[in-house]
Amino acid sequence: MKKLLLLLLLSTSFAFSQQTKFQKIDSLLTFLNTNNKFMGELSIIEKGKMVFSKAYGFADVESGKKLDVNTKLKIGSITKTFTATMIMQLVDEKKLTLDTKLSKFYPKIPNAEKITIHHLLHHRTGIPDFLNDDPTVGEFIYVENKKEDLVKRIENYTSAFEPNSQHKYSNSNYNLLGYIIEDITKKSFSENLNTRIIKKIGLKNTLFPTKIDITKNEGYSYFFDGKNWAKVPEWHSSLSFAAGAMASTTSDLNLFLEALLEGKLTSKSSLEQMKSMEDYYGKGLIIAPFEDRKFYGHTGGIENFRAAAGYNPEDKTGFAIIVNGDNYNRNDIMIGVLSLFYGSDYSFPEFKQFEVSKAVLEKYVGTYKSAAFPMKIKVFVENGNLLAQATGQSSFPLTAKSETEFVFEAAMIQLIFGENKMNFKQGTMAFEFVKE
Template identity: 55%
Template sequence: MKKILLLFVLALSTSLVAQNRYHKIDSLLNYLNKNDKFMGSISIREGDKVVFSKGYGFADADQKIKADNETKYKVGSISKIFTAVITMQLIEEKKLRLETKLSKYFPKIENADQISIEDLLHHRSGIKDYINQDSLSQEELDKPDLKQTILNKIANYKSIAEPNTKFEYSNSNYYLLGSIIETITKKSFAENLETRIVKKINLKNTYYPSEQVNISNKESYSYLFDGTKWEKTEEWKNDIAYAAGAVISTPNDLTAFLYELFEGKLVKKSSLESMKEIKDSYGKALIQMPFGERKFYGHTGGIESFRSVVGYYPTEKVGISLVVNGDNFNRNDIMIGILSIYYKMPFPFPSFEKINPEKIKEISGVYSSKDIPLKITVFGKDGQLLAQATGQSAFPLTQKNENTFVFQAARIEIEFGEKSFILNQGGQKLNFNLEE
């Protein structure tokens, strides 16, 4: 009897530790949400069981429609894992080979006779990114067949690298793969996603959208915080991102997707091992995301103001997904907090105290730079610190430490010195000096 009682107490103790862990994660996300740093949803899965799932903030901030664990979000480049899985299925069916050259489907693309399907999957094609290294004009966006317009645009690019010589992340690669899937199967990408993945593993809320956001279908808008309120971000047309980033899903579905993928429900073990093969930091739509000695497999995503991540640690069969639709804090920092708490590591909550008025006064002024023909005015308003570049809207700055301030939505970090600051953005460092 004592042994049975001891086991019961031990089981109860373990359960309470787990509940405390999830309670603290919930507290972190509530804290970020109440400080207007975050809106979105989370899912934590252990094996085939969801152990924690919740939504925070609004799916529609204007109508005050709250998010929950069934709210659906655009997941951006996590879509690439779905595209890669379908591609590997076609290879298993001998309808395609990793060695197949792009010239079979797109002969007009430069170096198409040297670029393989494997090169596309690993971002080693040398094809320019139509989103991040180029942009779509309004005239192109207004074309009746936007998908074909983008494919034509990609076909006319000059190569930026020799095929299979280096990793260069390009959404063009997965846009082309989506079109190849449709050509081989004679079905739309949406149909392939539905029959080859969604129905096969019984996902509840994953699909390729046929229209703009539909709140009545529990879909969500994305937002940026303008310093006083959440401002809705303009929607993209779905075919802009297509097979490279337009899938809609939920964190619960994303963790289920990776669990079933690693359990062999979607592709053979040999295909999964091929997807996990890392070349210059990138597999076949799977990247390694280390946390201490643990290595999660997954992907991140960004579209409009949505920021997403899903990771799966095969050794423990643990999957975690976070989708952000209110972007005002670094998603990676939020994930570090979630994982630290989950693995019972110390994690102090960030501080969002008001900036010292004397500090605001000290660093306010007009700054100019020899590096770029742009002036930035730094000023205080209603206790907040703001910055405004010439001809642009003002944006709020959050204090990171004594002399460093960030505007997370644009990934801007400003480090102040004596009558100067360094602006860090996208790997660039620009020096600014206070005008006298």
């Protein structure tokens, strides 16, 4: 009897521990949502079981339609992991090799005879990014981009470096891989996605959408303008295509990465190829470390959607987040979630804003340009808040850290203002802008 009682106590203690862990994660996301820092979904998979799945906020603010765990949201560059998986399936089927040259499909692209499928997968081509390196991209975001037109633009770019001499992330690489999938199979990217991955592993809420449809439980993305959540205009899906146009749920992302990394979608050798890093990037996969753990996955961002998903094959645990209300750094959210899940020290963030007078804010209003940056940045005041907007992009709110320093934490952007000038920092990039 004593042994049975002890077992019952241990079982109850374990269940309470598990419940407390997930309650803390829920409290963090509820706290962020209540403070207008986050809307979106999070799910956690552990040893094949979905142990946490919850949604916060709205799919459509205007109609009041709330998110639920089946609401499909755009995943941005996590699309690249799906694209890379299908490429490796074609390699397994001997319809393609990693040494196949780009010139076999698109010979007019500069250095096509030197660029291989391997180079495309690892972003080692020197092909400029049609999204971030082309100053005319604003003309193409909201209109249909036919395959032949986008390929023509890529053909006219000047190569940034000799193929395989370095790594530089470029969405052009993965759109070309998507076109190659279509060229080889004679089927659309969407058809390949459905047969090769979605139906094969039973995903319920993953698709290649043409346009967001609320009636099909799909959601929009938003930014917080200081008072309200403001809808971000939808891009045309043909632009981001195989590099970033897909939509999914966090549960489906966990199921996908679990299936991929447990060897259910490619051969063992192809999976090892995907996991092999060159300059911190594999074939459609990156490694996200947390303490002594390694999660294989990807991150994504499009419009104001932000996503991240990773799976640890050692403890068979996966985490996925999709943000559709972007007003706080996605990585900081995931650090909080992982810390609470694994029992690491963590304190909820404090939200305090430095007060800057309207007169000072007005001094920063204007359009800024930099010879080293392809787009101009417009700075303006709206509803008493300072906002910034790059050419052809959505505007984003700025939080004051001092009278001269402002940040947009969600994208790790820092703006420091001086007399008719502005220093722009994002990650490791830094540019000096001058006011026109």
